[in-house]
Amino acid sequence: MKNIVLIFLLSFIFSCGMESKVEEEKYLSNVNGTVLPVYSYNFTVWDQVVSFPAGSKKFFVVINPFNGPGVVVDYYNSEFVSAIKEGGKIPLGYVYSSWGVRDLQEVEDDIDLWLKLYPEIEGFFIDEVEGTSETFYYYKEITSYIRSLGNFFIVLNVGTFPDEAYFDVADLVVIFENSLDKVENLQVSPFRD
Numbered sequence: 376m377k378n379i380v381l382i383f384l385l386s387f388i389f390s391c392g393m394e395s396k397v398e399e400e401k402y403l404s405n406v407n408g409t410v411l412p413v414y415s416y417n418f419t420v421w422d423q424v425v426s427f428p429a430g431s432k433k434f435f436v437v438i439n440p441f442n443g444p445g446v447v448v449d450y451y452n453s454e455f456v457s458a459i460k461e462g463g464k465i466p467l468g469y470v471y472s473s474w475g476v477r478d479l480q481e482v483e484d485d486i487d488l489w490l491k492l493y494p495e496i497e498g499f500f501i502d503e504v505e506g507t508s509e510t511f512y513y514y515k516e517i518t519s520y521i522r523s524l525g526n527f528f529i530v531l532n533v534g535t536f537p538d539e540a541y542f543d544v545a546d547l548v549v550i551f552e553n554s555l556d557k558v559e560n561l562q563v564s565p566f567r568d
């Protein structure tokens with residue numbers, strides 16, 4: 376079974392239109408985490424995220440102060456990262472990849488800046504992932520670079536099923552994301568061998 380993760384957009388309830396409670400429980404038992412992107416500068420939302428119970432599954436919170444880490448520490452984001460960790464959640468730094476065309480050195484510089492400015496970050500959320508076999512080595516380079524720096528979680532946000540090789544280089548691969556109103560009638564088959 377490959378790692379499966381759901382992405383919630385500032386909403387903590389998931390409904391996927393399952394026909395029965397048994398089917399829903401079977402599906403949810405195979406989901407090993409939730410990724411919550413928090414791209415707003417809203418202290419009320421931050422308080423809700425921090426106080427929301429992490430539960431037994433992994434709960435990742437994506438931090439994105441300036442479409443990445445920015446160039447200086449933002450005190451409030453730094454406090455938010457600390458509070459997330461204290462609440463049993465895993466803070467991830469946002470890094471965009473422009474679907475495999477952003478300069479690799481710029482991507483690596485953002486990763487380095489995250490670690491310099493926000494040393495409590497526990498992983499990286501690589502966004503705008505192309506997911507094709509043609510761009511695989513680009514993303515393999517990024518994930519190898521992150522692994523060379525330490526034991527960090529790596530989440531690749533593809534948004535659809537990528538080439539199978541992507542599952543081998545990331546800890547989690549996001550295969551679907553949308554707002555809750557679009558998810559309610561979704562029929563998915565998340566089981567992959």
